Amino acid sequence: MPNKIARCGYALSLTGGLLLSPVALANLPPVIDPIADQVVSAGGTVEVVVVPRDPERVVPGLTVSNMPDGATFLDNRNGTRTFKWIPSSNDIGSRLITFEAIDASDPNLRSSVSVTVTVNSTGQASQSNGNQAPRVEPLSDRSVQVGEAVSFRVTPVDPEGVVPALFVDSLPAGASFDDNRDGTRQFRWQPNAQQVGDFTINFVAYDENEPSLRSGETVKLSVTSPNAVVIPSNPINPVGSAVEGAPFFVGLQDQFVTLGDTLSLRVVAKDDDGSVPGLAVDPLPERASFKDNGDGTRTFSWQPYPIDVGDTYVQFSTIDANNSSIRTNQSIRINVVRDPNRVVNFPPVINGIRNPTIRAGDTLTQRVQPVDPDFTVPNLSALSIPQGSEFVDNGDGTRNLNWLTDFGDLGDTQASFRAVDAVDSSLSFESTITVSVVDPSTFNRNGERLRDLADRRGFKIGYAAVLQASKVADSQLYRDIAAEEFNIVTPENSHKMGWIQPQRGLFKWEDADEVANYAEQNGMDLHGHPLVWYAQLPGWVQLLDPSNAQQVMREHIRALVSRYRGRVAVWDVVNESFEEDGSYRNSIWFKGMGKDYVRDAFITADQEDPNAVMIYNDYDVAWINPKSDAMYRMVQEEIAAGTPIDGVGFQMHLRDDFSDYDSVERNFERFANLGMDIYITEFDVAMFNGQNDGLQAEIYRRVMEICLRQPRCKALQSWGYTDRYSWRSNFQPLMFTDKYLPKSAYYEWQRVLRDF
Ligand code: 9MR
Numbered sequence: 001m002p003n004k005i006a007r008c009g010y011a012l013s014l015t016g017g018l019l020l021s022p023v024a025l026a027n028l029p030p031v032i033d034p035i036a037d038q039v040v041s042a043g044g045t046v047e048v049v050v051v052p053r054d055p056e057r058v059v060p061g062l063t064v065s066n067m068p069d070g071a072t073f074l075d076n077r078n079g080t081r082t083f084k085w086i087p088s089s090n091d092i093g094s095r096l097i098t099f100e101a102i103d104a105s106d107p108n109l110r111s112s113v114s115v116t117v118t119v120n121s122t123g124q125a126s127q128s129n130g131n132q133a134p135r136v137e138p139l140s141d142r143s144v145q146v147g148e149a150v151s152f153r154v155t156p157v158d159p160e161g162v163v164p165a166l167f168v169d170s171l172p173a174g175a176s177f178d179d180n181r182d183g184t185r186q187f188r189w190q191p192n193a194q195q196v197g198d199f200t201i202n203f204v205a206y207d208e209n210e211p212s213l214r215s216g217e218t219v220k221l222s223v224t225s226p227n228a229v230v231i232p233s234n235p236i237n238p239v240g241s242a243v244e245g246a247p248f249f250v251g252l253q254d255q256f257v258t259l260g261d262t263l264s265l266r267v268v269a270k271d272d273d274g275s276v277p278g279l280a281v282d283p284l285p286e287r288a289s290f291k292d293n294g295d296g297t298r299t300f301s302w303q304p305y306p307i308d309v310g311d312t313y314v315q316f317s318t319i320d321a322n323n324s325s326i327r328t329n330q331s332i333r334i335n336v337v338r339d340p341n342r343v344v345n346f347p348p349v350i351n352g353i354r355n356p357t358i359r360a361g362d363t364l365t366q367r368v369q370p371v372d373p374d375f376t377v378p379n380l381s382a383l384s385i386p387q388g389s390e391f392v393d394n395g396d397g398t399r400n401l402n403w404l405t406d407f408g409d410l411g412d413t414q415a416s417f418r419a420v421d422a423v424d425s426s427l428s429f430e431s432t433i434t435v436s437v438v439d440p441s442t443f444n445r446n447g448e449r450l451r452d453l454a455d456r457r458g459f460k461i462g463y464a465a466v467l468q469a470s471k472v473a474d475s476q477l478y479r480d481i482a483a484e485e486f487n488i489v490t491p492e493n494s495h496k497m498g499w500i501q502p503q504r505g506l507f508k509w510e511d512a513d514e515v516a517n518y519a520e521q522n523g524m525d526l527h528g529h530p531l532v533w534y535a536q537l538p539g540w541v542q543l544l545d546p547s548n549a550q551q552v553m554r555e556h557i558r559a560l561v562s563r564y565r566g567r568v569a570v571w572d573v574v575n576e577s578f579e580e581d582g583s584y585r586n587s588i589w590f591k592g593m594g595k596d597y598v599r600d601a602f603i604t605a606d607q608e609d610p611n612a613v614m615i616y617n618d619y620d621v622a623w624i625n626p627k628s629d630a631m632y633r634m635v636q637e638e639i640a641a642g643t644p645i646d647g648v649g650f651q652m653h654l655r656d657d658f659s660d661y662d663s664v665e666r667n668f669e670r671f672a673n674l675g676m677d678i679y680i681t682e683f684d685v686a687m688f689n690g691q692n693d694g695l696q697a698e699i700y701r702r703v704m705e706i707c708l709r710q711p712r713c714k715a716l717q718s719w720g721y722t723d724r725y726s727w728r729s730n731f732q733p734l735m736f737t738d739k740y741l742p743k744s745a746y747y748e749w750q751r752v753l754r755d756f
Contacts, residue, residue: 024736026467026493029109030060032541033561034209036210037116042089046117049214052101053539055498061102067094077310078169078202086274087119104307105286106351107371108397113500125177128651133165134205136217143222144578150188150221154204164543169202169216177502179546180498188229188559191223194329198222208545227657246328247318253332260344262303263334266293269318278319285312303345305373306334311335334606348378348419349428355433356473356726361408364389364403364472369427370419383416386435409437409529417429436739443481445742445750448494453753455468459708460525461753462488462717463516464682466725467499468750477740478722483522488569488715490527490681491515492727496536497556504540504552507559516567523678527681528568530575530617531557532601534587541588554604561608570679570715572617572649580620582630598634600642606644617649617681617733623663635674647712648675652703653719653728656695672712680707683720683756686731693732700735704752716749 024401033051040046050073052060058081065349071085071675094112098515103109110270136153144150153335154177156164171177175189185753188200199221205216209729250268257263267290269277276296282561284290288302297571300314312334312371320326338344350370358364370378389403406577412434421427455459465623466472470481480587501507519526532553534751544552577585577598584590589597605614615633616671621628638645666676683703685696709711724738732738735745 018235022120023742027109028055028104028493028498028536029111029502031111032099032101032160033540033543034210034503035099035115035214036115037118039118039120039281040085040087041120042087042092044086046083046085046087048083049076049080050083050099050113051214051258051543053483053537053542054101054103055538056495058104059307059310060104061107063100063102063375065098067097068095073751075310077505079310085117087117102307102375107307107373107375108368108369114633116650120441124682131161133215134158134207134377135212135215135712136166136203136205137600138560139203139219140218141216141222141333143429144189144191144225145224146191146193146196149188151188152188153184153186154203155184155218158205158207162207164205165208167543168207169204169546170200172199172201174222176354179332182512187321189221193225195223196225197331206543208548222262235305245272245639246322246326246327247271247321249316249330251317252330252332254335255393256335256337257302257304258342259304259306259309259336260342261337262301265300266297267300267316268297268302269328269480271320271458271522277321277323278324280317280319282315282317288314292524299475302334304334306338306344306375307336307373307618316339318631341577344374345427346373346419347429348421349429349657350380350417350419350431353431353433353473354738355436357436357438357477358474359477359735360405360407360437361440361441362405362476364401364405364435364437364473364476365471365475366396366401366415366433367394367471368401368405368417368431369398370417371519372419374423376422378422380417380419383430386413389415403435405437406519408437410439412436438654443740445746447747447750448754449751450485453750454487457753459706459713459753460488460527460717461749462486462490462527462715464492464519464529464719465718466720467491467493468511468513468514468636469518472725474724474740476726479518481736481740482721483518485523486524488525488527488609488691489515489519490529490716490717491712492529493536495529495531495560497533497541498538499534500560501556502538505555507563512564514561516564520567525569526562526564526567527679527715528564528571528612529681530590531560531596531605532573533575534585535576537588544588546588546592549588550597550600551587553597553601557601557604558608561605565609566611568609570615570647571605571611571680573614573619573645578618578621578627578630578634579617580627582626582697595634597636599641600639601643602643610644613646613677615647615649615677615679615681617651617652617679618647619651619682621648622650622667622680623660624667632670632674633701635671635676639674645676647679647714649681651679651682651719652684653682653733654699656685656687656689656699658685658699661702661706664703665710668710670704676712679706680713680716683716684719684726684728684733686728686733688731691732693744696733697748700745701748701752704749705756708752708756709743 030052038046053058062081064073073081073083075081094116098112098114100110101113156166158164162552166185168230178186180186202216202218204216206213247269271277275631281290290298290300292298315630317327317329317332345453347372369378372378377397392400414432414434416432417427449462579585584595621631685699687696707716720734722736723729723734726734734742
């Protein structure tokens with residue numbers, strides 16, 4: 001069996017989400033959908049739904065500042081909140097109200113939207129331009145049996161007579177919501193046996209020009225077990241009965257927890273044949289644990305934070321002891337409520353600082369970021385810092401430990417910081433790091449640099465650059481080694497749509513420009529990544545009506561390709577459009593344009609920069625399987641249609657048990673025979689078998705050899721280069737350690753590039 005990569009950004013799936021914590025991923029800030037300014041008469045009502053979106057799809061927190069007296073900002077229990085206010089004649093005038101979305105895991109990642117609310121003395125209550133929110137025609141609750149289909153039409157109406165856009169919140173797995181092309185949409189679903197239970201589905205109509213003008217209609221759908229299934233010993237858990245002979249949960253049900261308390265839930269499963277079934281949970285909420293009690297049961301413990309107020313769904317699985325494909329899954333709802341009479345205050349923490357290593361002569365730039373689960377800003381101070389360093393206030397609640405070192409500083413020095421709760425100064429958190437200042441010669445590598453060896457063969461050797469490389473603590477060392485070793489660089493995150501176009505038409509170029517300038521200064525090619533992808537989309541694209549997808553896609557491609565025309569050598573035009581079975585992924589782009597979006601994207605990109613190499617990029621396609629077969633057919637079709645596609649990017653996120661080399665070689669060959677250039681775009685090899693980097697190095701070597709044997713293989717690019725900054729850093733997949741020392745893999749590549 002070939003290796004599978006972990007799904008992007010969700011490394012939990014690597015292990016079934018049980019034993020390992022997620023690897024460090026770049027976390028993107030949430031955004032709030034645009035909100036129009038409001039005009040209201042005294043005595044009228046202002047009502048605005050505030051919709052935050054997070055690129056990682058975790059539900060952000062929401063706050064409001066400058067709340068007028070008597071206004072409310074209530075939780076709609078679906079991730080949004082409604083601001084409501086009935087001003088009186090004392091409120092006449094204008095005021096600015098700011099809504100802020102706060103990232104669920106990193107409260108320092110925020111973004112805000114400000115709205116001017118103007119209260120008039122006369123006239124009718126109205127929205128700023130008289131435009132009123134559309135609504136959805138009433139729908140009734142219904143019930144459906146497993147195996148049966150349910151289908152109904154959802155009709156939005158707009159008081160102004162324009163056709164509103166529609167979307168559905170919380171579409172159950174397997175359901176669809178298709179455009180009837182007459183302004184309505186059809187909800188269709190055939191629930192399966194795992195979906196027994198109640199589903200609340202919210203259909204929302206919104207005004208495309210003013211997305212904050214919206215209103216919803218909620219339908220409760222009850223899915224019942226078919227009569228044919230015998231309900232066994234466990235009446236509380238109807239799901240447990242779905243597969244005969246499967247283990248089942250005993251007494252597992254929805255939970256309720258008050259903020260400030262810790263939920264402790266003993267999870268018990270049985271199997272009628274007497275064996276002890278396995279237990280797993282996915283996703284494990286942040287800070288939750290699922291401990292083995294040593295008696296076949298496990299205890300799920302979780303202390304929710306304010307960000308968790310509302311519902312969290314957790315899926316437990318119980319797995320047959322003898323056959324792991326026989327399992328029962330059951331999702332439970334954990335409802336977190338705040339007790340208004342109880343003051344809950346959590347202590348702050350300082351997250352995410354690791355012991356840095358720098359060269360004597362370099363400047364350490366260590367950002368220290370305290371966070372408070374209550375969203376207050378902690379007071380940060382230094383308890384001890386190295387002599388000659390400074391602890392500078394960044395003005396945003398963070399501070400930087402800046403230290404220009406020299407040879408006198410060689411060795412390990414500690415720095416300690418304290419964050420004190422803004423409300424209760426008895427709550428604090430201390431954190432200490434060890435800064436290692438190392439003789440620069442420590443980082444010398446034997447032999448020649450990879451890029452010099454590659455240059456001699458007309459080959460590209462590359463890496464993906466960590467987001468904001470100029471701001472990481474050890475940026476000088478990080479960027480110097482990269483510049484010495486590589487002749488092509490891919491921005492790991494700064495080209496992604498969620499990062500670069502957080503609002504429609506608003507482009508944040510700074511971080512992408514940084515990489516472009518760095519590449520030029522160091523004589524490296526730049527590899528753009530990616531123009532069209534289903535993931536890391538900004539909130540506004542997630543809300544987009546598919547009929548607008550084409551225009552949005554084209555605007556995005558044109559903006560990026562034209563900005564970097566002549567500077568980006570290779571573009572990943574379309575990324576990851578296939579599912580494992582070779583079908584097209586049902587992305588917003590596919591929904592809007594069908595599979596033609598791929599062609600459209602290549603044509604659009606090529607028009608903006610005919611000289612750049614335009615490639616299609618995907619994972620798990622480096623060897624022969626249904627997915628690479630589908631990609632092969634797609635490339636054949638595009639070539640026949642004259643689409644300007646120049647090559648294929650094979651990501652190759654491998655594990656250290658990989659062995660399918662022959663298949664890779666044959667696969668590359670068939671694409672080469674189509675005239676495609678081959679790029680290995682995101683190479684890394686996760687170490688699952690302990691710390692032996694020999695296995696890893698062997699895979700590095702063999703893949704480099706395959707690439708060099710194939711004349712069409714133009715580049716081998718690893719997804720980062722130091723384990724310190726890797727999306728899978730727990731598995732040390734790269735060729736330098738987290739302290740920047742070359743591993744065996746490095747020397748294998750060096751040797752092959754030199755001798756092969
Ligand atoms: O390494 C990237 C990580 O930092 C991001 O959080 C994640 C989501 O944007 O994407 C990772 O890179 C992915 C790449 O863009 C596309 N192929 C799979 C990579 C690993 O998930």
